[in-house]
Amino acid sequence: MKKCFLFIFLCACSSLPSSHSSQPFVYEVIPSNNAFLSTVNKVEIKFSEAINPNTLTEESFMIVEGNYSASDTDTIDSTLADEEFNLVEGSTTLSEDAKTLVWQPAQVLPNGFFTIIVTSAIQNPKHFPLTQTPGQGNQYFVSIFQIQEETSVASQSTEIQTVYQFPDSVFISEVVADPQQDWNDTTGGNRIAFDSIPGVGTIGSTDEWIELRNGGSSVNLSGWSLEMLDGTDETLIFGESDETLLFFAGGSLDYFNNEEFLIVGDLPGDLKTTVVLNLRDDTGALIDSIDVADANGSGIDDEAYQLHETGEWNLDLATPGFE
Structure with missing residues (x-):
C-alpha cells in the first residue's frame, strides 16, 4: 500500500x-x-x-x-x-x-x-x-x-456443530425493507434496477425488495403469491401484479432455474420493517414463511435482513443475486 x-x-x-x-x-x-x-x-x-x-x-x-x-x-x-x-x-x-x-x-x-x-x-x-x-x-x-479471510482450520472450535442446509425448494433469502441505497436506479447505477449496482438517486419505498432462491428443481412461478402482513397487508401475485422481477441465471416467470436467485422489486404498498412474509404456490399451499422482527437499517452495512449459512437471520450488507 x-x-x-x-x-x-x-x-x-x-x-x-x-x-x-x-x-x-x-x-x-x-x-x-x-x-x-x-x-x-x-x-x-x-x-x-x-x-x-x-x-x-x-x-x-x-x-x-x-x-x-x-x-x-x-x-x-x-x-x-x-x-x-x-x-x-x-x-x-x-x-x-x-x-x-x-x-x-x-x-x-x-x-x-x-x-x-x-x-x-x-x-x-x-x-x-x-x-x-x-x-x-x-x-x-x-x-x-x-x-474477510476465512478462519483457519487450526483456529476453529473443536466443538461439533450442526450444519444448516438451505431448503430444497423456493425460499425467501433476503429482505430490504429499509433501503439505504437507490436500488431501482432512479439516477445513475447501470440502469438495471435491483441488481448489485445501485444508483445515486432518491431513496424511498420504491427501493424495497425481496429475494427468493430456488433450492429445488425449476418451477413455474405464475400464480404464486407473496403475502406481506404488516398491518397494511398486501399480496403480490406473480404475473398479475406490477412487480419487477430480476432473474440472475437466465430464468423467467415460467422457468425459475435451480439454484437461481430472483429479486422481486416494485412491491405493492410500503413494506414495513416488522412484517410476516408468506410465499404460496399457485394452489395456495404455503411454501415458505418468515417473521421479520426488525429490519431497520442504519446504513449500507446493515440494510438487508438475510438468511445466513448458519440458518440464522441477521442484518448485513445487501447482496442481491448472490450469497
Missing part, C-alpha cells in the same frame, strides 16, 4: 461535444458491489463502449482502502480533491476492444473495505466523458467490496 495525494481539476472545454447520447458508462463490475469475499485476485470493469486508453490514469481509475458509498458524493469529492488517499497498488490492463479493464493487486489484499472509483476523466475516443446517467452531467462510478 502507498499513500498518494490525488488531485482532480475540472474545466469547461468548448471543444467537448454537448450531447450526452454517446457517453460511456460502467455496466458491470466484478466483484459485484457490496461483495463479501475471502480474497480478491483481480477486479474487472466492463464499459458500455470502447474507452480511450490514454484517459486511463491514476486520476481516472483507482482502488482505495475504505468504504465510500456511491451516494456519499460530498465525501468522495473532498477526498479526491484535498485529502490523503490510501491507494492500493496494482497493475491495470485494457482489453483489445478497449471495453474491459482488468486490475490485479500487487500483493495480497488485507481484511477490510475497498472502494473502486472510476471518474469522468475516462473518455471514449470521441472525447465524451464517463457518466452513469446521460443528461445528468459527468458522474463517476463507485463500487465497494469487503475482504
